[in-house]
Amino acid sequence: LEIPPKDVASLEGTEGVKIDSRASNKILFFAMNNSIKPFDNVLVRQAVSYAIPYDKLRTEVMKGQASPMRSAVASSTPGYTDAGFVYTYDLTKAKQLLTEAGYPNGFTFDFTLGSGFDDWNDDAVLIQAELAKIGVTMNIKKMARPQFLEALATKQVQSYISRWTSFVNDPGYHLGLLFTSAGTSNYMNYHNADVDQWWTQASTEPDQAKRNALYAQAQKQITTDAPWAYLYEYNIVVATRTGVEGYTSYPDGIVRFFQMSQKA
Numbered sequence: 001l002e003i004p005p006k007d008v009a010s011l012e013g014t015e016g017v018k019i020d021s022r023a024s025n026k027i028l029f030f031a032m033n034n035s036i037k038p039f040d041n042v043l044v045r046q047a048v049s050y051a052i053p054y055d056k057l058r059t060e061v062m063k064g065q066a067s068p069m070r071s072a073v074a075s076s077t078p079g080y081t082d083a084g085f086v087y088t089y090d091l092t093k094a095k096q097l098l099t100e101a102g103y104p105n106g107f108t109f110d111f112t113l114g115s116g117f118d119d120w121n122d123d124a125v126l127i128q129a130e131l132a133k134i135g136v137t138m139n140i141k142k143m144a145r146p147q148f149l150e151a152l153a154t155k156q157v158q159s160y161i162s163r164w165t166s167f168v169n170d171p172g173y174h175l176g177l178l179f180t181s182a183g184t185s186n187y188m189n190y191h192n193a194d195v196d197q198w199w200t201q202a203s204t205e206p207d208q209a210k211r212n213a214l215y216a217q218a219q220k221q222i223t224t225d226a227p228w229a230y231l232y233e234y235n236i237v238v239a240t241r242t243g244v245e246g247y248t249s250y251p252d253g254i255v256r257f258f259q260m261s262q263k264a
Contacts, residue, residue, distance in 0.1 A: 003237040005063040005065040005066075006063055008021065008065060008237055009063070011239055017241065018242050019237065021065060021235045022235060022236055023075070023236075024233065024236040025169055026074070026164070026165040026233065027069055027074050027163060028069070028119070028123070028162070028163045028232055028233075029069070029161070029162065029163075029164070029229065030127065030159065031161070031187065031188040031227065032159050032227060032229070033157060033158050033159060033187075034188055034227055035189040036158050036189075039109075039159065041101045041102075043100050045227065046087075046097050047093075047094040047097035047134070048094070050091070050094035050097065051089070051094040051127075051130050051131050053126055053130050054231070056126055060122075061119050061122040061126065062234075062235075065237055066232035066235060068233070069231060071085065071219045072174075072222045073171050073175065073215075073219060075233060076169070077166070077169055077170070078169070079170075079171040079212035079215040081215075081220065084223040084224055085223050085230075094134050098134060103135075105135050106135025106137065107136055108138075111140050111141065111158070111160065111161075112151060112157045112158070112160045113143065114144075114145050114160065114162070115144050115145050115148070116145045124140055138159075148160075157187065160187075161231070164178065168251070172203055172215070175195075175219075176199055179218070179227070180199050188227050190225065192222070194218075198214040201214050202215055243262055244262050247260055
């Protein structure tokens with residue numbers, strides 16, 4: 001499990017090995033703390049979103065083992081919509097938004113990098129280089145994973161990268177934890193009264209189409225507010241011996257070995 005992207009190509013050419021690579025609901029995002037300057041300004045957050053080299057992250061870091069992320073929830077989640085997604089790599093647009101926000105010469109901020117994931121480190125370096133082109137200095141502060149998680153819980157980290165898998169593949173579960181004002185994993189202090197209201201309405205709405213419409217409104221608003229820059233959706237990459245059959249990935253990440261068999 002968790003085969004590094006850089007090893008996939010060589011393993012695919014190895015006799016006796018079979019690679020299973022498929023889309024998942026595991027996402028990676030660049031979070032900006034909405035209660036700490038300059039990220040309390042939506043134009044600044046949008047500017048950062050335009051300065052992310054999305055294609056580079058997926059090709060150079062993930063070696064093609066990731067898909068574009070265009071919403072706060074994964075594209076495999078029921079009720080997903082990419083409505084309102086406008087962020088492409090565009091430094092001219094990013095610089096324009098910074099000027100409108102009152103930062104024509106850029107700014108300096110701290111980025112906390114949790115240990116344990118090679119792609120996070122590589123992503124951070126690439127993003128740092130692009131932000132420098134628009135006058136923004138990103139100070140990368142590395143932190144061991146246990147301390148990183150403790151720091152996130154204080155909700156005082158200015159910016160960070162993190163990944164997320166919603167074990168219950170439902171937008172209500174996902175948005176409730178991450179984007180409602182009372183969400184226990186809303187570490188970037190995102191607050192939008194409309195999003196809170198739509199989520200609350202959806203939580204008791206029995207009609208699936210109406211629920212999804214409310215979740216769609218919430219996703220579109222979150223994308224506009226840009227508390228996250230959407231980096232990518234991970235592929236789940238699993239290596240088995242040739243002849244192993246029955247592997248399936250599930251949103252909760254647990255492998256059901258009873259479904260699997262080995263051909264002689």
